[in-house]
Amino acid sequence: MLRGEVKGIPTERRIDKRVMDQMYEEGFLYMKYGAYARRTHGCKIFKVPMNAGFTCPNWDGRLSSDGCIYCPDFARQFTYESFRRVITKDIREQVEDQIDYYKRKGAGEKALVYIAFGTNTYKPLNELKRIYDATLDHPDVIGLTIGTRPDCVPREVLDLLGSYVNEGYEIWLELGQQSVHYHTEERTNRQHGLAECIRTIKECHKRGILSLVFLILGLPYETPSEMIETARVISEIKADAVKIYPLLVMKGTRLAREYETGGYRPISMTEYASLVADFLEHLSPYVLIQRISKDCGLDGKVVPEWDTHRFIVGPRVEKILMIRGTKQGAKYKMGLDVEELKPISAGVTASDVL
Ligand code: SF4
Numbered sequence: 170m171l172r173g174e175v176k177g178i179p180t181e182r183r184i185d186k187r188v189m190d191q192m193y194e195e196g197f198l199y200m201k202y203g204a205y206a207r208r209t210h211g212c213k214i215f216k217v218p219m220n221a222g223f224t225c226p227n228w229d230g231r232l233s234s235d236g237c238i239y240c241p242d243f244a245r246q247f248t249y250e251s252f253r254r255v256i257t258k259d260i261r262e263q264v265e266d267q268i269d270y271y272k273r274k275g276a277g278e279k280a281l282v283y284i285a286f287g288t289n290t291y292k293p294l295n296e297l298k299r300i301y302d303a304t305l306d307h308p309d310v311i312g313l314t315i316g317t318r319p320d321c322v323p324r325e326v327l328d329l330l331g332s333y334v335n336e337g338y339e340i341w342l343e344l345g346q347q348s349v350h351y352h353t354e355e356r357t358n359r360q361h362g363l364a365e366c367i368r369t370i371k372e373c374h375k376r377g378i379l380s381l382v383f384l385i386l387g388l389p390y391e392t393p394s395e396m397i398e399t400a401r402v403i404s405e406i407k408a409d410a411v412k413i414y415p416l417l418v419m420k421g422t423r424l425a426r427e428y429e430t431g432g433y434r435p436i437s438m439t440e441y442a443s444l445v446a447d448f449l450e451h452l453s454p455y456v457l458i459q460r461i462s463k464d465c466g467l468d469g470k471v472v473p474e475w476d477t478h479r480f481i482v483g484p485r486v487e488k489i490l491m492i493r494g495t496k497q498g499a500k501y502k503m504g505l506d507v508e509e510l511k512p513i514s515a516g517v518t519a520s521d522v523l
Contacts, residue, residue, distance in 0.1 A: 213277030331376030454498030
């Protein structure tokens with residue numbers, strides 16, 4: 170790529186709220202990333218999953234050897250069907266092959282390379298640069314979207330990613346946070362808290378890197394109010410996007426053992442759809458929704474038994490929002506408004522002043 174040539178949306182422009190306002194006026198009930206990206210890029214963008222051989226500090230003993238309790242052994246072999254064809258190829262070949270494959274399927278015109286398997290910032294800096302440079306070296310690639318842990322993005326890596334932003338690439342960090350509640354992080358063996366997520370998103374903002382947070386709804390260790398609080402915190406730390414999933418029990422995980430011994434009851438589709446609707450209502454209207462459920466990498470799923478495909482879950486959520494007469498952000502509120510700064514004095518009831 171020529172230096173200075175703009176390939177994607179220069180990320181310093183960040184999220185375009187005018188486009189979002191227009192989408193709400195058109196009747197969108199939540200901020201669907203695909204529709205938003207089409208409008209802002211002027212063409213259809215697709216993600217190209219690839220494997221660059223990353224592991225995870227929560228598997229290899231650096232933080233722990235057990236992984237998160239829902240992370241299956243076989244997750245360590247990438248599970249997208251389209252991906253298995255190319256898993257042994259080198260990075261440039263993978264990108265080329267995947268772009269051809271997705272374009273033939275009519276997925277779109279320009280690609281974001283999605284490095285999704287493992288913790289994709291967990292290698293020495295020179296190796297990261299070699300991998301990222303190779304993935305960006307294709308005329309249809311407008312940028313990178315990198316799945317990682319919020320505690321595994323040191324300043325030098327952020328600077329490297331920021332340098333791609335300066336070259337005009339669109340760079341996303343997809344942070345596996347899952348919950349903002351520390352007791353959940355401990356219970357699920359994530360080996361990090363919320364502070365790392367706050368810090369990494371702040372550092373992304375400084376460099377024009379876009380941030381996405383993965384979140385699980387329906388964790389058995391959390392109340393519905395705590396899940397709503399997650400939406401509020403994510404809004405306030407100004408993540409650009411979220412991917413929301415139900416908790417999946419996969420074969421061979423510690424969670425599967427908990428389930429088998431009766432320690433965990435999976436959430437029903439009705440409960441999940443209702444939780445997602447609650448979550449969206451309390452989320453800022455300006456957070457993009459990249460996923461609303463889980464519909465890939467499902468080989469080895471034990472429960473839930475219902476079909477978690479987004480084409481099934483999405484319409485259910487929209488129906489709930491329609492029935493309630495709400496939409497994303499409808500209940501997003503951070504404390505009292507200025508009009509509400511009316512102290513309740515003696516002899517005056519709340520209803521007199523509100
Ligand atoms: S951080 Fe991600 S890859 Fe690592 S153990 Fe947890 S779920 Fe698996």
